[in-house]
Amino acid sequence: MRILVAGTGFTGSRILTALRKSGHEVLGLNRRGEGSGILAGDVLVPESLKKLKTLPAFDLLISTLSGSGQRDPERYRSIYVDGPRRMMDQMIWRGAPQVWMLGSTGVYGVGDGRWVDETTPAEPVHRTGQVQVDAEQALQAHCDQTCVLRLSGLYGPGRTRLIRQALRKRPFLKPELWANQIHADDVAGLVAFLVDRETAPPTRLLVSDCQPAPRKEIFEWVRKEMNLPEGLYDEDHPVRAGADRGNKRVDSSKMQALGYKLKYPGFRDGLGELMGNF
Ligand SMILES: NC(=O)c1ccc[n+]([C@@H]2O[C@H](COP(=O)([O-])OP(=O)(O)OC[C@H]3O[C@@H](n4cnc5c(N)ncnc54)[C@H](OP(=O)(O)O)[C@@H]3O)[C@@H](O)[C@H]2O)c1
Secondary structure (H helix, E strand, O other), rough: OEEEOOOOOOOOOHHHHHHHHHOOOEEEEEEEOOOOOEEOOOOHHHHHHHHHOOOOEEOOEEOOOOOOOOOOOHHHHHHHHHHHHHHHOOOOOOOEEEEEEEEEEEHHOOOOOOOOOOOOOOOOOHHHHHHHHHHHHHHHHHHHHEEEEEEEEEEEEOOOOOHHHHHOOOEEEEEOEEEEEEEHHHHHHHHHHHHHHHOOOEEEEEEEOOOOEEEHHHHHHHHHHOOOOOEEEEOOOOOOOHHHHEEEEEEEOHHHHHOOOOOOOHHHHHHHHHHHHH
């Protein structure tokens, strides 16, 4: 297949590499155009995308754009909601356009620890989640063949928030909140697996490992593995309103049933490998 991977950051770069390894012809796109086979283009500057028109036809666009670092919420919205359409409109297509995007389980407003799956209504409680819902809807309105991969918390080398939290000296607040994670290598592996399958991917798939865990369980395990004394927990601390938003367990059984074998099925597998760097 001839594929454009938009965004070559933490996850996009891994997806690009995995697809090239599988033998696909893959171009990347980021703002600087740095790297081999990477185009310079900024989805906030439609003029910069015009060169897409001059390239041979594509089969698939995979958007891994992230605008969450943007201070300006309108720029974030413009990247995330309008970005895939702006690229798609400039691309020449070999058949019917196919666009996949990395979304987020942040679309679920659940805060009581219940399970969510692909059938759970997306009812975000914060602005970022609403932008993600709008982006999914905008994509589906503009393209017939779409796949939204709703990712849980991304981690991997250099992104080790839960380990850093486990090591801190202050008491932990709300240790009973659930953590749901997916290693970036598994996102890349899954995308390559879905591209190589004969059948079209589902239009919506939750992407998370098989083991949601209370944060306390993860913190205790990390500290034990690193021979540190037990952490301090402040279970009764009065927390600000909304602090438990996003407290949910992500059910990834649909993803598992497709047959992709996770390299890091649980937090011990993935975090264990990363602890050596601390
Ligand atoms: N982090 C998480 O825990 C998490 C959880 C769930 C879902 N997700 C979703 O997963 C996706 C990938 O996340 P990530 O952390 O891998 O992203 P990332 O490392 O921040 O990379 C984002 C990429 O998007 C590109 N980009 C940003 N603005 C752009 C613009 N205006 N025009 C063109 N390219 C632009 C960046 O290009 P430059 O290289 O030029 O900066 C970068 O290559 C995102 O959609 C995110 O919402 C993340």
